[in-house]
Structure formats: C-alpha cells, structure tokens
Amino acid sequence: MKQFLSDLRLLYVNLKKTFTSWKMERQLKKEFFQDFSLYNSMASKGMEAGVRELRPCLWEKTSFTKIEPIYFYQDNWAFERILKQRPSDHVDIGSHHKFVSFLSMTLNVTMIDIRPLSLPVNSLSFKEGSILSLPYDSESIDSLSSLCVIEHIGLGRYGDEIDPLGSEKAFTEIDRVLKKGANFYFSVPVELEGRVFFNAHRSFSENYLLETLHNFEVIDKKYIYGEKFETTLRDGFGIGCYHLQKKT
Structure with missing residues (x-):
C-alpha cells in the first residue's frame, strides 16, 4: 500500500508538470510571435527575419542558468x-x-x-x-x-x-x-x-x-x-x- 501511494504521488507530480508545461508553452509561443513581429518592424530592408528561417527557441528566457x-x-x-x-x-x-x-x-x-x-x-x-x-x-x-x-x-x-x-x-x-x-x-x-x-x-x-x-x-x-x-x-x-x- 505504501509503495502504491508513493507511485500515485509520483504520477500526480508528473501529470502536473506536463499540464504546467503545456500552459507555459502556449504563452511562450505567443511571446515568440510578438518578438518576431517586433523585430521585423524594427529591421531595415534586407535584415528582416523570414518565415522559412524561423527556429523557435522557447525555453531560454529564464532568470538563471539551468543546470542538469x-x-x-x-x-x-x-x-x-x-x-x-x-x-x-x-x-x-x-x-x-x-x-x-x-x-x-x-x-x-x-x-x-x-x-x-x-x-x-x-x-x-x-x-x-x-x-x-x-x-x-x-x-x-x-x-x-x-x-x-x-x-x-x-x-x-x-x-x-x-x-x-x-x-x-x-x-x-x-x-x-x-x-x-x-x-x-x-x-x-x-x-x-x-x-x-x-x-x-x-x-x-x-x-x-x-x-x-x-x-x-x-x-x-x-x-x-x-x-x-x-x-x-x-x-x-x-x-x-x-x-x-x-x-x-
């Protein structure tokens, strides 16, 4: 029973992390396209970012350097x-x-x-x-x-x-x-x-x-x-x- 409860808690924690991650990803994608639009509005001719060259990096706006x-x-x-x-x-x-x-x-x-x-x-x-x-x-x-x-x-x-x-x-x-x-x-x-x-x-x-x-x-x-x-x-x-x- 003790092991079952431990596994259940672990499942809950993992599911919570997953749902939180989805919510954060939606917000980060929104910010990405806002930044993309702002950059192109500021860029001079020939320096615009093209849609075909988009390489979204969404998870690096952090307040500290994450270390594994x-x-x-x-x-x-x-x-x-x-x-x-x-x-x-x-x-x-x-x-x-x-x-x-x-x-x-x-x-x-x-x-x-x-x-x-x-x-x-x-x-x-x-x-x-x-x-x-x-x-x-x-x-x-x-x-x-x-x-x-x-x-x-x-x-x-x-x-x-x-x-x-x-x-x-x-x-x-x-x-x-x-x-x-x-x-x-x-x-x-x-x-x-x-x-x-x-x-x-x-x-x-x-x-x-x-x-x-x-x-x-x-x-x-x-x-x-x-x-x-x-x-x-x-x-x-x-x-x-x-x-x-x-x-x-």
Missing part, C-alpha cells in the same frame, strides 16, 4: 577525486563523453564502450568493448570509473542483451580487472529498496550494492536528490556516487 544536477554533481565529484589520486592510467566505461574527454586532458584515459564515439578526441584512447567482457587481463587496472552506466546493463536500452542480472555481472567483471588497492568510481540510482524501471534503468538499495561489492571498502559516498548534493542516504529516489577501493 545529476551529471553536473557526479562528474565534478568524480573528476576531483580521480585527480587527487593522479593515476598513471585511468579507464572509464561508458560515462558521459564530456566528462571523459575533459578528464583525458589531464590524465592518460582509455574509454571503453559498446559503441564507438562519432567524433575523434585526440587526447582520449578508445577501445570498443563490453562492460561484461572487458578487454583487460585480471587484476590489471589501477583506476576505473563508470558513471550512470551499470544501472542500464541487461535492459536492452543500448542494444545490449536482456539479462536481469546484467548489473551484477558488470560489477563482477569490474572486480576481475581491478588490482588489489585499485580505485573504483561509479554512480547508480539508489533507493531504500531497489526497483526496475524497464527499460530505462534499475535502482539499488545501498545495502545490496555494498554486499555485491564485498571485495571493496568505501572511501567516499555522496548522494544527489533533486538539485541537492548530500552526504546522507535518505528515503526517495536519488543518485549514489561511490568511491571504492579494492581490498588488499
């Missing part, structure tokens, strides 16, 4: 922690390309992904591969990151095979390739009880994560709830950011 909190917080957190360790080589599996490319400007970074990047990055080495079968020998990596990746494994969203234990197998494979004492940085959705949001992602309870990763000790952990970056796990959907070190 998950990638902003987790990428900054991981970047800082990796730089503090200064590994001679770092491996990333499937994290956001901006995070990996910026990190590669400061360290030797190899990115692993099932799909090659569509653009070259000179400072970044790339290997096509799967998180379930990494192209590395056992206990060969000192430093590894995988941000907002592992929760997707096994759901088929990115062309991977359906496997209800995909995330667990990914953790096992990462454990295999990391040396004793190696640093592992990752983020996944966390809740007090794990769920499957097919085919978007899974969420995990922290107890389950740490039991699965029993060969590691926690060095640092942070949580993203909405627009807040916090140090304490609490009820509700969030993103857990974990820096673990493999036990020696």
Whole structure:
C-alpha cells in the first residue's frame, strides 16, 4: 500500500508538470510571435527575419542558468577525486563523453564502450568493448570509473542483451580487472529498496550494492536528490556516487 501511494504521488507530480508545461508553452509561443513581429518592424530592408528561417527557441528566457544536477554533481565529484589520486592510467566505461574527454586532458584515459564515439578526441584512447567482457587481463587496472552506466546493463536500452542480472555481472567483471588497492568510481540510482524501471534503468538499495561489492571498502559516498548534493542516504529516489577501493 505504501509503495502504491508513493507511485500515485509520483504520477500526480508528473501529470502536473506536463499540464504546467503545456500552459507555459502556449504563452511562450505567443511571446515568440510578438518578438518576431517586433523585430521585423524594427529591421531595415534586407535584415528582416523570414518565415522559412524561423527556429523557435522557447525555453531560454529564464532568470538563471539551468543546470542538469545529476551529471553536473557526479562528474565534478568524480573528476576531483580521480585527480587527487593522479593515476598513471585511468579507464572509464561508458560515462558521459564530456566528462571523459575533459578528464583525458589531464590524465592518460582509455574509454571503453559498446559503441564507438562519432567524433575523434585526440587526447582520449578508445577501445570498443563490453562492460561484461572487458578487454583487460585480471587484476590489471589501477583506476576505473563508470558513471550512470551499470544501472542500464541487461535492459536492452543500448542494444545490449536482456539479462536481469546484467548489473551484477558488470560489477563482477569490474572486480576481475581491478588490482588489489585499485580505485573504483561509479554512480547508480539508489533507493531504500531497489526497483526496475524497464527499460530505462534499475535502482539499488545501498545495502545490496555494498554486499555485491564485498571485495571493496568505501572511501567516499555522496548522494544527489533533486538539485541537492548530500552526504546522507535518505528515503526517495536519488543518485549514489561511490568511491571504492579494492581490498588488499
């Protein structure tokens, strides 16, 4: 019953956001055409905006610069922690390309992904591969990151095979390739009880994560709830950011 009420509240919030968005969009379209008319009334001959060239950008008249909190917080957190360790080589599996490319400007970074990047990055080495079968020998990596990746494994969203234990197998494979004492940085959705949001992602309870990763000790952990970056796990959907070190 408690879960049903929680899901019902979430549905209400999402529907409210949708209807509010529709109302705002109507107003923004009205303002857009008012601005279009005003611009053309002020423009000299040859500088008018044509109808065929209209490219409406409706959502950027804001009083502040909107930042997507998950990638902003987790990428900054991981970047800082990796730089503090200064590994001679770092491996990333499937994290956001901006995070990996910026990190590669400061360290030797190899990115692993099932799909090659569509653009070259000179400072970044790339290997096509799967998180379930990494192209590395056992206990060969000192430093590894995988941000907002592992929760997707096994759901088929990115062309991977359906496997209800995909995330667990990914953790096992990462454990295999990391040396004793190696640093592992990752983020996944966390809740007090794990769920499957097919085919978007899974969420995990922290107890389950740490039991699965029993060969590691926690060095640092942070949580993203909405627009807040916090140090304490609490009820509700969030993103857990974990820096673990493999036990020696």
